Amino acid sequence: MPYNGFEEFREIVLDDESLQKQLRDLMDMDEFITRVVELGRSHGFSFTAYDVGDAVRASQRSWVEG
Amino acid sequence: MNKSIRNWIPIRVYPNGSGLAVDWCYAGETRFTQPFFRDSVQQILRSPFSLLFRRQTSIEVLHESASENETIPPTGFIFHMSRCGSTLVSQMLAALPSNIVISEAPPIDSVLKHVAGDLSVTTSLLRSLVNVLGQKRGKDEERFFIKFDSWNTLDLERIQTAFPDVPWIFLYREPIEVIVSQMQKRGSQMIQGSVERIIPGVHLQEALTMSAEEYCARTLASFCESALEHANDVNAMLVNYNELPEAALTSVLGHFRVSLDEDELRRMRTVAQFNAKTPQLVFEPDSESKQASATDAARDAAARWVDPLYEKLESMRLERKK
Numbered sequence: 493m494p495y496n497g498f499e500e501f502r503e504i505v506l507d508d509e510s511l512q513k514q515l516r517d518l519m520d521m522d523e524f525i526t527r528v529v530e531l532g533r534s535h536g537f538s539f540t541a542y543d544v545g546d547a548v549r550a551s552q553r554s555w556v557e558g
Numbered sequence: 559m560n561k562s563i564r565n566w567i568p569i570r571v572y573p574n575g576s577g578l579a580v581d582w583c584y585a586g587e588t589r590f591t592q593p594f595f596r597d598s599v600q601q602i603l604r605s606p607f608s609l610l611f612r613r614q615t616s617i618e619v620l621h622e623s624a625s626e627n628e629t630i631p632p633t634g635f636i637f638h639m640s641r642c643g644s645t646l647v648s649q650m651l652a653a654l655p656s657n658i659v660i661s662e663a664p665p666i667d668s669v670l671k672h673v674a675g676d677l678s679v680t681t682s683l684l685r686s687l688v689n690v691l692g693q694k695r696g697k698d699e700e701r702f703f704i705k706f707d708s709w710n711t712l713d714l715e716r717i718q719t720a721f722p723d724v725p726w727i728f729l730y731r732e733p734i735e736v737i738v739s740q741m742q743k744r745g746s747q748m749i750q751g752s753v754e755r756i757i758p759g760v761h762l763q764e765a766l767t768m769s770a771e772e773y774c775a776r777t778l779a780s781f782c783e784s785a786l787e788h789a790n791d792v793n794a795m796l797v798n799y800n801e802l803p804e805a806a807l808t809s810v811l812g813h814f815r816v817s818l819d820e821d822e823l824r825r826m827r828t829v830a831q832f833n834a835k836t837p838q839l840v841f842e843p844d845s846e847s848k849q850a851s852a853t854d855a856a857r858d859a860a861a862r863w864v865d866p867l868y869e870k871l872e873s874m875r876l877e878r879k880k
Contacts, residue, residue: 512584512607519604519606544610547610555599555603555609
């Protein structure tokens, strides 16, 4: 599973407005990644900040190259 | 999938397998205020959430989502031949929080490019896409304008079929000034082969043998021909660059059936003082310098391929003013 399970958590967030609300207003990337990891842990996931950082870079690449 | 797309916008439409797919990002209430859609999206993607939590869906989700939220139907369309004040007009309109302005959005161009055959499919898809882009995300929004890419002037027929009641303008300029601008910094559409069939009847092999000036002039000619073909439509209005910025505050608004107060007009007028594509810079008129710097090759190409069409556009425009 890419990014150590983060992709599965991403789908959970996309399906859950309350989770989205906890993340939408965080503009500082470090603070955002920390919160994503915390929320992931609370949902039983073990991905790390490095995994989320990799996912962020992949998203940026897909936008730039798309 | 039945996830709400309220305040999500489609930022990319792309071929995926046998169909099309859509890439969405969360935009919240962030307005499109940058000169081009792609720049506005880049601004939105500065939000970590919007960057990381994007949705990729089938094209069917676009249709399903089209009726989900309050949306504003299109108020007016802007077509143009490039380098002729279209960004100025769109930026003047975008100065008002009451206007949603989408400028040269790649998703729209993708739909027009990838759904070439069946007119009913194009119509349905365009309507769903425009519907979603016209979501009312800000409380003050009440109008919706779309500025198309210059080569979408060749799709006027299909766009009018999908939106038969939307007023539109075609912006144009003295061809030599556009060619000089394009030779200084070429737009992607002026590179041979980048936009398929941009010059009707000319295949890539022939295009590759043309000089840059000829290719540019013949591309501009194809835009003007398409505009002329539809210029008698009741929804059509021709606007010359030399009428700007005043026309954007008067006849264009009137054509779009928009009435604004003095404060709104003042805000639009303020935008016109700055370079539309680089708003940090003050606007400097450049028609004279472009005319003076034109090469013989550019003048010859303009004279042979575009000037006669420009004269026709002018003749029609001036006839209407009587």
